[in-house]
Every structure is written in structure tokens, then in C-alpha cells.
Amino acid sequence: MGASSSGLLDEAKISHIKGLVDSTVQSFSVFYRQQYLSAYCGHLHQEVEPKKEGRGLLLTHR
Template sequence: MGASSSGLLDEAKISHIKGLVDSTLQSFSVFYHQQYSAAYCGHLHQEVEPKKEGRGLLLTQRPQYDPEDVLYKGTVKFSCWDEQGKKWKERYTVLRRDYKLEIHDSIETFNRGAAAKLVLQPAGGVVLTTEEESKTLLEKSCAGILNGILHTNTLLKTQPSKCGSTKIII
């Protein structure tokens, strides 16, 4: 079995090493207290008054907005999956700050304060802006089920959209 290094030292060497370590730590502790105070004050200064090029270390909060603020409102062409074969209808939509999408029959019903016909809570949805995008998405999502039937299906034949109009498929 090996002998420990401290076992080879006699009492004189042990006390000599302890004295060296104590004197070194005593001289270092004065320097450490001075530098720690300066570094801590610098850290506090950086938190309170950040430099122009850097960000401060204090946490800031985003401004609180009213969830009823309107991000977008306008008329869009709208169709539901349960109304297949029907024409696209013009609906008045309102997108709120909390990203709820309210769908009203018309701008008049919205202005009267009537309840929305449909309110969508988004959870990873997609807004399609062209008929081609909706066909592509439908073909991609139903490719394994329908195996090419989509191209001849009459459900995909819809009215041509006007330029610049938006279609939402749900």
C-alpha cells in the first residue's frame, strides 16, 4: 500500500508549510477584498446604467397591450370544410392582439357590436392567400388517403378569386 505524502512530513515541515500558506492567504485576502469591492460596484453600475453598445443586465418587461387591440381588420374570401361545394363567401375578419381571429358576416354586423360568427384560437394554423396554396396543402395532407382522386374531385373547383383577395381555409 502506498504511503500518503503527508505521512512523510514531520511536524516541523508541516508547521512550516502551514505558515507559508497562512501568510500567502493573509496577503491575498487584503487584495481580494479591495478588488471584489471594485468589481461588485462595477457590476452594479453596469446593471443600473448600461453602456450604449451593450444591453443592461436588469430584466425589462415588454409593454402590456390590451388584448382587444386590433392588429388587422378587413374583408377576406372564406370557405369552411363543412361547406364543400359552396362558393367562397366574403367575410369581415378581425385579428386581435391575442391573435384571436373573429369572423363576422359583414362589416355592418361588426360595427353593430354583434357577436362574431366564428372565433378561432390559433394553435399553429396556416393562412392561405391563394387558391393554389390551398390546393397544394390539400393534396399534400390527403395524398396518402385519396391517391390521386383529388385532381378529378369537383370539390376543388371553386370560383376564381379576384386579384389581391385573401382566402382562409378552415
């Protein structure tokens, strides 16, 4: 993939790659947290709210 040969990475390259990975993970984690919260709240809403034609998913009687 490029003109460079494979070999061991020096400390500068390692820290550069770590910085790129850390920033990517940080930016993705914010997005993931928002999406997870939204999906979880939607799931809770589906369980608690009764459906128009019947009951919700939670059992009210045994």
C-alpha cells in the same frame, strides 16, 4: 526538485509549511476582497446608470 528525498514531513516542517500557506492566503485575501468589491461596484453601476444611447440593464417597465 532538490537534494532531499521524499518522505513524511515532521511536525516542524508541517508547521512551517502551514505558516507559509496561511500568510500567503491572508495576503491574497486582502487583494481579492478589494478586487471583488471593485468589480461588484462596477457591475452595480452598469446596471443602475442609464447608458448614453439608451437605458440601463434594469427593467423599468414590464
